[in-house]
Amino acid sequence: MKDQLRCQSCGLTPLCLPVGMSEAETEKLDSIVHRNTPFHKGDHLFRQGDKFKGIYVITSGSVKSYYINKHGEECIVGFYLPGELIGLDAIHNRVYSCSVAVLETTSACEVPFSQLQNLTSEIPSLQHQLMCLLSKEVHNDCEMVAILASHSAEERLASFLLSLSSRYKSRSLSALEFNLSMSRTEIASFLGLAVETVSRTFSRFQEQGLLEVNRKQVKLLDIEALADLGGQYPHELNSGIPLNG
Amino acid sequence: MKDQLRCQSCGLTPLCLPVGMSEAETEKLDSIVHRNTPFHKGDHLFRQGDKFKGIYVITSGSVKSYYINKHGEECIVGFYLPGELIGLDAIHNRVYSCSVAVLETTSACEVPFSQLQNLTSEIPSLQHQLMCLLSKEVHNDCEMVAILASHSAEERLASFLLSLSSRYKSRSLSALEFNLSMSRTEIASFLGLAVETVSRTFSRFQEQGLLEVNRKQVKLLDIEALADLGGQYPHELNSGIPLNG
C-alpha cells in the first residue's frame, strides 16, 4: 500500500471518519480499509440487492447512485464527491438498495462494516463521527426533499449547482468553476426533469448572465442570483449546502 | 411517572431504541427519557434554529417537520408517526434545522442526546440500534427523493398514501383505512403540488375505484393499482414503504 494511500496522509481526513481520532486510532482504522485499484467510467462499486459489505468513501472522482424503475428507466438518487460516504442507507437491512456506478475514473476506500463496528466500541470518537456523518446525510437528504418539492426547473437547477459549488468549496476546490462529471440526462433524472428542460435552463441562466456553460465546464458568475432562485432550506452556516453528501 | 409510560411496557419498543436491549439496559434508557404532558394541535416540539437538546420519539399522534422559505411559505419536509424518531438530522451541527409542529394531540418521549450518548458507550446494542435507525432514516429520505423526482401528481399521491399505509401496518394499525391528520394544504406542500391538484387527484382516485375518501377519512380499495402508480424505489421487503420515518 503506497504512502499517499493511507488515512494518516489523506487530505480528506477532516471530512471523513478519522475526525477527532488520535494517530494510533487512525492507524487502526487505516488497517481495516481496502483500497481497490481505480474504477473506470461505468464500473460499479456494488449493485442494488447486493449483500451489504461495507461503506465506501470516494477519494477521487465521482459516482452516481441509482435504481432501475419498473419501466426500465434509470432513476438517479444521488451523486457523491470525494470525502462523501456511500452505503449508509444499507446498514439497517444489510442490503444495498441502489446501484452505484462510477462517472469518471474514481478511487474509493472500502470500509468493511463488521470491522468498523468492532472499532467503534474501542474508539469513542469514531463512533461519534460515524453518527455525525449519518446525521449529516439525513440532513442533506431532507434538503434534497425540500429542493425537489419546490416546483420550478430554475429553482432545482440553481440549487443543484449551488450544492456542487459548496461541496467543491469544502474540499478546497474552486466553488465558482468546475467540471460536471455527469451528463445532462443524469442531471435531469436526478432533478426530476426532462433533459431538454435542463439544457434550456442552462441556456437561460447563461443568457441572464448567471453563469457560463460549455458542455461539462461550468463557471458561476452570479452566486447571489442563483441563491435567490434556489437554496431556501436552512443549511449549516459554514459547510454550505451539500445535497446528497 | 405512570406505569404505561415506561420503555419496558411501551408497545413501540420493537420500532424504537430498546431493540435488542436487556431489561436492565432498557431500564437505564428509560431513566433518562423525559415524558412531557401531551402536546396539542399547533404546539411545537422545537423550532428551526433552536439548540439541539435531544431526539424525540412520537408515542401517539403525529407531527409535521417544516421550515419557512424566503417567501414566508411553510414548506413541509416530513410527517412523523408513533415510533418514529425526530431530530436525527440535528446531531451533527447541534441545531435543529426545521421546526416540528403537532398535527393532533400528541405524546412524545424526549431523549436528551448527551445522556443518550453516554449510554451508547455502555450498551452496545443501543449504539447499534441508534445507527440502524439513522440508517433507516437515510434510506427513507432517499426513497422520498425518488418519489419527488418522479414527476406525476398521481405517482406522488399514490406513493404518499402507500407510505402511510405501510407505516400504520408496521404499527399494528389498519393498513387500509386510516385518518389523515394533515390537511390537504400540508399534503400539497410535502409533495410539491398545489392544493387543488391534491384534491383533484383524490377525486380521480375515487372515481377510478382505487380508494374512498371523505375529508380526513381514507379507505384504500386497490392497493395493487396504487402500487403500480407509485412506489418503485427498492424498499425493504418486509417493512413496507416508509417514506419519511
Add this chain to the structure above:
DNA sequence: CGCACGCTTGAACATGCTCAAAGAACGTGG
C-alpha cells in the same frame, strides 16, 4: 346562527414534456 376555514370544482393559463431534427464532441477503425 353565522362566519371562517378547508375542501372541491371549473376555466384559463403557463410551465415543462414529448417529438423531431440538427449540430458538436468523442471514440473507433482504417
Add this chain to the structure above:
DNA sequence: CCACGTTCTTTGAGCATGTTCAAGCGTGCG
C-alpha cells in the same frame, strides 16, 4: 491522422399536466 458513426447536447414546435384564479359548498366553531 482523418473519416465515420455514435452519443450527447441544443433548439424548435405542439401538447399535456399542473398551476393560478375564482367561485361554491360543507363543516365546525364561536
